Amino acid sequence: MSEGLNAWQLIASGDATLISIVRLSLTITLAAVAVAAVVGLPLGALLALTRFPGRSALVVLVNGFMGLPPVVVGLTVYLLLSRSGPLGAFGLLFTPAAMVIAQALLVLPIIAALTRQTIEDLWREYRDELTAMGVGPPGRVATLLWDSRFSLITAMLAGFGRAAAEVGTVMIVGGNIEGFTRTMTTTIALETSKGDLPLAMGLGAILIGLILAINAAAWGLRVWSEQRVA
Amino acid sequence: MMRAALTDLPLILDRVSLSAGATTMLDRLNLAITPGAPTLVLGPNGAGKTSLLRVCMGLAAPSAGTVSWGGRTDRGLGRRAMLLQKPVMLRRSVAANVAYGLAQAGCPRHRRAARTEELLDRVGLLGLAARPARRLSGGEQQRVALARALAREPEILLLDEPTASLDPAATRHVEEIILMASQSGAKIVMASHDLGQVRRLAGDVVFLVRGRLCEHASAGDFFDRPASAEAAVFIHGELVL
Numbered sequence: 001m002s003e004g005l006n007a008w009q010l011i012a013s014g015d016a017t018l019i020s021i022v023r024l025s026l027t028i029t030l031a032a033v034a035v036a037a038v039v040g041l042p043l044g045a046l047l048a049l050t051r052f053p054g055r056s057a058l059v060v061l062v063n064g065f066m067g068l069p070p071v072v073v074g075l076t077v078y079l080l081l082s083r084s085g086p087l088g089a090f091g092l093l094f095t096p097a098a099m100v101i102a103q104a105l106l107v108l109p110i111i112a113a114l115t116r117q118t119i120e121d122l123w124r125e126y127r128d129e130l131t132a133m134g135v136g137p138p139g140r141v142a143t144l145l146w147d148s149r150f151s152l153i154t155a156m157l158a159g160f161g162r163a164a165a166e167v168g169t170v171m172i173v174g175g176n177i178e179g180f181t182r183t184m185t186t187t188i189a190l191e192t193s194k195g196d197l198p199l200a201m202g203l204g205a206i207l208i209g210l211i212l213a214i215n216a217a218a219w220g221l222r223v224w225s226e227q228r229v230a
Numbered sequence: 231m232m233r234a235a236l237t238d239l240p241l242i243l244d245r246v247s248l249s250a251g252a253t254t255m256l257d258r259l260n261l262a263i264t265p266g267a268p269t270l271v272l273g274p275n276g277a278g279k280t281s282l283l284r285v286c287m288g289l290a291a292p293s294a295g296t297v298s299w300g301g302r303t304d305r306g307l308g309r310r311a312m313l314l315q316k317p318v319m320l321r322r323s324v325a326a327n328v329a330y331g332l333a334q335a336g337c338p339r340h341r342r343a344a345r346t347e348e349l350l351d352r353v354g355l356l357g358l359a360a361r362p363a364r365r366l367s368g369g370e371q372q373r374v375a376l377a378r379a380l381a382r383e384p385e386i387l388l389l390d391e392p393t394a395s396l397d398p399a400a401t402r403h404v405e406e407i408i409l410m411a412s413q414s415g416a417k418i419v420m421a422s423h424d425l426g427q428v429r430r431l432a433g434d435v436v437f438l439v440r441g442r443l444c445e446h447a448s449a450g451d452f453f454d455r456p457a458s459a460e461a462a463v464f465i466h467g468e469l470v471l
Contacts, residue, residue: 129318131289133334134307147321185396191286229321229362 006198018199022206025183028096028170029163032103033111037156039109044115045141048123059116065109077102078131081173090206092174099183101106107159114155118148150225156216161211238299238308238385239417240264241286246295248281248441255281257441258295261303263386267433268408268418270325270449272425277438279421280315283388286419299386311384312391319363324374327363331378346375349377353407366457369400376407387411389420393427405431425465429453437461 010018047059079085081093081101092098101137122144130140145152165215167185174181176190241263248256256278263269263286271279284290285297288305289312299308320327328346337345350356353373358366363374372392379387388407393401409431412418422428428435432449437458443462445452456462 126320128284128289128314132287132307132314133331135334139334143320145385165414200274229364 003197004201007201010198010202011206011218014191015202018202020179020184020205021184021187021203024096024148024181025164025185026210028099029103029160031100033107033156033160035100035104036107036111036159039104040111040116041145041152044112045119047112047116047143049140050142057144059113062109062113062116065077066113068109069167070106070168071172073106074102074169076142077169077173078103085175088144092179093173096174096181098173099170099181102173103163103166106166106169107163108161111155111160112151114158116154118151118155122148136201150221150229153221154218161214164214165207166179186210234306235393236300238301238310240300241386241419242298243285243292244296244298245281246285246292247296248278248285248290249293251398253263254441255290256396258284259441259443260347261443261446262315263417264418265417266432268412269434269436270428270432271419271421271436271438272423273438273444274423274462276440278441280413281441282391282436283312283390283421286310286386287388309382309385310388311379311382311386312380312388313351313372313375313390315390315394317378318367319371319374322363324361324363325358325359327374328377328381331381335382337381342387345381345450352380352410354403358440369396369404372396372400372404373407376404380411387416389418391421391423393422393424397460399458401427425467437464 036128044062047055047062067107077098078093080087081090081091081098082088092101123140124148126140130143135143165185168188170176170181170183171189172187174183174186174187176182184207188200188203188207191197191203243259243261246256246259247254248262259282261282271282273279274410281290285292286299287310288299288307291305296303297305299310302308320330322330325346328349332342332349333339346359347356350359353376355370355373355377357455358370363371366374376392381384389406391406392408396404405427408418408420418431420431422431428449432452434446434448435452436443437445437447437452437460439460445456447457451457451459453465456465
C-alpha cells in the first residue's frame with residue numbers, strides 16, 4: 001500500500017532517475033520505429049506490388065516474424081555485435097545503438113507485414129485507375145503509400161507498442177547499465193527482483209499510460225481520417 | 231503538348247479475342263474507331279462492352295488478334311483516357327484528385343491550380359473542390375472522374391456506362407459534359423445500355439452480343455434499318471439473351 005503511494009510520489013515529484021529512464025526508453029524505441037519504418041514501408045510495398053518466385057514464402061516469413069520472440073532477436077543481435085561477432089569491431093554491444101538495432105529488427109516485420117497487406121488491398125482497388133492514368137511503378141508506390149497513410153501510421157504505432165513493452169532484447173543487448181542502457185522495462189525487472197517496488201510500480205504505471213496514450217492516438221487518428229478522407 | 235505529334239486514331243481492332251480461362255469475353259472482333267461523332271457501344275449485360283473498352287484503352291491485352299492506335303501496337307498510354315464504370319476516388323480532396331490526373335498527364339506544377347479550377351468548373355464541382363472526394367455522391371464522383379479524365383486532354387475518351395446509376399438530372403449533366411468534350415475534338419467511345427441515351431449521343435453504334443460484333447452502323451441506320459435480328463429485337467425493347 002505504502003509502496004503504491006511512494007510510486008505516485010516518484011512520478012509526481014518528477015524524480016530525476018525516473019525521468020532519465022523514461023526519456024532513454026522513448027528515444028530508443030522512437031529511433032527503432034523510425035529505422036524500421038524507413039526499411040519496412042518500401043519493403044512491404046515492394047512485396048505487395050511485385051511477383052517473383054518464392055514471394056509467397058517470403059510473405060509467410062514476414063508475417064510469421066511479427067511474433068518473433070524478443071529474447072531470440074536479442075540473442076541474435078548479441079552474437080552479431082559481440083567482440084568476436086561479425087560486427088564486433090564497431091563496439092556497439094551494451095550501447096543504446098545496439099538496443100535501437102535490436103528493437104528495429106523486432107518492429108520491422110510488423111511494419112513490413114501490415115504495409116504489405118494494406119498496400120496490396122489498396123492496389124487491387126486502384127490498379128485500373130492508376131494504369132488508365134499512366135502512373136508508372138515509382139508513382140504507384142508513392143500514391144499507394146500516401147493514400148494508406150493513416151493505416152500505415154497505425155501499423156507504426158503497433159510497432160511502437162511492441163518495442164516499448166518488451167524487455168528481452170534490450171536486456172540482452174543493452175546490458176541494463178544504470179544511467180546508460182537502463183530502460184523502463186529492464187528497470188522494472190531489476191527493481192522487482194531487488195524488492196524496490198515503488199520505482200518499478202511507478203515505471204509500470206508510466207509504461208501503461210504511454211501504451212494507452214499511443215492507442216488512443218491511433219484511435220483518434222482513425223476517426224479523424226475517416227471524416228477527412230474516408 | 232509534346233505528344234501532339236502522336237495520334238491514337240484510328241484505333242483498329244483486328245480479329246481481337248479476349249478470354250480468361252474458359253470464358254470468352256470478346257470473340258474475333260474487327261472494328262475501326264475513326265475521328266468524328268461519338269461511337270456508342272451497345273449490347274445486353276455481359277455482351278463484352280467493358281472488355282471492349284478495356285482492350286481499346288490498353289488496360290487488357292487481347293488473347294488473340296492485334297489492337298493498334300494510330301498504327302502503333304504498344305499499349306503504352308498515348309492520348310487516351312478512360313472513365314471506369316466504378317471510378318475510384320483517391321483518398322484526397324476533389325481538387326487533389328483532379329490535380330493528380332493533371333500531374334500524371336504532364337501538366338507543369340505552376341499551371342495545375344488554374345487548370346484544376348477550370349476542369350472543376352467545367353464539370354460543375356467548383357464549390358466542392360476542398361471536400362474529400364470519397365464522401366461525394368455517386369453522380370458527383372462520376373463528374374470528378376470525368377474532370378480527371380479530361381485532364382489528360384484525351385484524343386480518345388472511353389466511357390464505361392458513365393450514367394448507369396445516375397438520376398435523370400445527373401445523367402443530363404454528365405451527357406452535356408461528354409458532348410462538350412466531343413465538340414472540342416475528343417473522340418468519344420462510350421458503352422451504354424440505355425437506348426434513349428444512344429439516340430441522343432451516337433454518331434455510330436457498335437452492337438455487341440455475347441462477345442461478338444453483331445453490327446456496326448451509323449446511328450440512323452442502326453435504329454431505322456437494323457441489319458441483324460438481334461439488333462431489331464434489342465431496339466424494340468425485348469430481351470436479347
